[in-house]
Amino acid sequence: MADRDEPEIIGRRVQRLRAERGLTQRQLAEPAYTPAYISTLEAGRVRASEPALRHIADRLGVAYEELATGRPAHLATALRLRLTDAQRTLATGEAEAAAEQYAALLAEAVEHGLAAEEAAALLGLGECATEAGDLVTGRRRFEEAEQRLGDAPLPLRVPAIRGRAVSHYLAGELRYAVYLLESTLDELNRTGLHDPDALLLLYASVIGPYMDMGAHARAAQAAEFALALAPQVGDPALVARMHRSVARTMLAEGRAAEADASLVKAAELYRQLQIRTELANCHWMRGYLHAQNGELERAEGELRQAHSMLAAQRAALYSSQAAVELADVLHRRGKSDEAAALLHEVLGDLSPERGAVHSAGAHRLLGIIAEDAHDTEAAEEHYVRALSLLERAGAAGDLADLCRMLGDLLRRSGRVEAALDAYRTGLGHRTAPGTTTLGPAPAQPPL
Structure with missing residues (x-):
């Protein structure tokens, strides 16, 4: 009953639809109601019951949802399906096309007052901007998504909070990124909202900033918790992200074989899901792993593949990051001029x-x-x-x-x-x- 327009709005809608169909108030009311009731409803002086609105909707030949809210029937379902399509477009590396899809979906969600779908579209736009390297826009979109969710339970707001944290991390604001992730983890655990998907997303995301800050013990602990949570999570993309993040702590601890096994698992899941940017990141990390083991030729091959995939997808920021790793391997292989040229190009981006x-x-x-x-x-x-x-x-x-x-x-x-x-x-x-x-x-x- 809460998701309905005010009586005045519904009354005007009923009057308009009745006039369009050439019906009298008596014809609309029969056989269950009186013309006087319809007159009072159209004037906005009565809050119609759900059975009454369903009767009127049936007589007018429209869906109950459309009469009560003004939205076309099954609009929310159709928007969610199109959000999935946009997500798939982004996964295949077409960030610009995905951003156009999300922008159109956002406009429709705003027009019809669908807050959850509006937040999902904003989240998608944030991911598109981040992948393109526009961290300021990405952060703003994630903040807007969190605001649209308002008083929704914290697990539903976690993807937007995580997006904000990642944008700060990529901008070099490691301490604030960790603060966002840690405080959210604490709130989830303190309030008993032990949602496995939300927890796994946060633990996988905090590993990178921990490692860059030198907090290796905390990174290892986060990896341990993430691995323990994984069997409770049904989203394969989330499990793949966890494997990719955990591999970094294993590598830092000298567990190269286990790190490689985690990356192989992640890459296989990303191939099945056709998520090209994350698959490229797996090649990037395997290249780094081979470089650490002194297998420079294999490292160069993996890193060139990662750099090529990311550049083709116009993932500017990730492409530049992979290029730094590639340049390191090129220098160690005696290709210093090529490495220096690549690095100067990176610093321009x-x-x-x-x-x-x-x-x-x-x-x-x-x-x-x-x-x-x-x-x-x-x-x-x-x-x-x-x-x-x-x-x-x-x-x-x-x-x-x-x-x-x-x-x-x-x-x-x-x-x-x-x-x-x-x-x-x-x-x-x-x-x-x-x-x-x-x-x-x-x-x-x-x-």
Whole structure:
């Protein structure tokens, strides 16, 4: 009964439809009601019961839903089917086409007051913008989606919150991204809303920021919880995302074979689901894994495939990130000129507000290439730029190592005091506890 227009609106609608069909009030009322009742209803002076509206709808030849709300029959169902189509378009890497579909769906949902479908369209537009590298627009769309859901249960708002967190993470705002994810996990666990899908999405999403911040113990714990939750989750795309995220912690712990097995599982699920961007990310991570094992030829093949797939899909930000990993492998294989050209191209696409950690990675690698070419001045410039980006992002995991590299460079060039300063800075980051919020780690969910 709550999802109905006000009596005045329904009354005018009944009057209009009756006039269009050439019916009198008596003809509309018979045999169950009186002409006076129809007159009172059309004037908006009575709130018709559901049986009365169903009788009138039947006499007018329209669906009850259309008479009560003004929406065409089964509109919400049709919109949800089209939302699925738009999601499939985005999965195949056609972000621009998907954005057009979502925009049209959003307009229809707004016109007919369908809040849930409106939020879903906004969420899709946020994903499209993020994939295209427009993090500001993506974040705004995720915020709007969360607002449209209003007082909906927290598990329903989790995808929008996660989208906001990812946009902050990709912009290099690691600490705030972790705050969003951790506080949501705490609220879910504290209030007893133990929705497996929502929990798995959050735990899988927090692993990347944890790793970049050097909070490896928390990343490993999140991975452990995610693996335990997976059997309770029916969405294969979500399970695939979990496997891809968990592989990163396994790799950091030296469990290369298990990491590769997780990536193989993820890639197979993404192939079945035809989600090309995530499949490309699996190739990217397998390339990184092979590089860590010293299998540079295999690493180059995987990373070239990832970069090619992402570039073809115009996933600008992810493409640039994969390019940094590819450049590292190219340099290690003696193809430094190609690596440097690729990195300069990447830096044209990235910025401190858009991919700060990978911008830092590009400058770090350009510094190494310059140092190998005995260009100390250029090397120092790139290392300093990388340090600035990592400090702004709070990426403690990479800061200590970069400080050591800068210190070694300064020491070799005879600048001992400057080198000591760099080493001290690095030690400060190395000994930092790696805490990510002011409070403890999120509580363990019931598993």
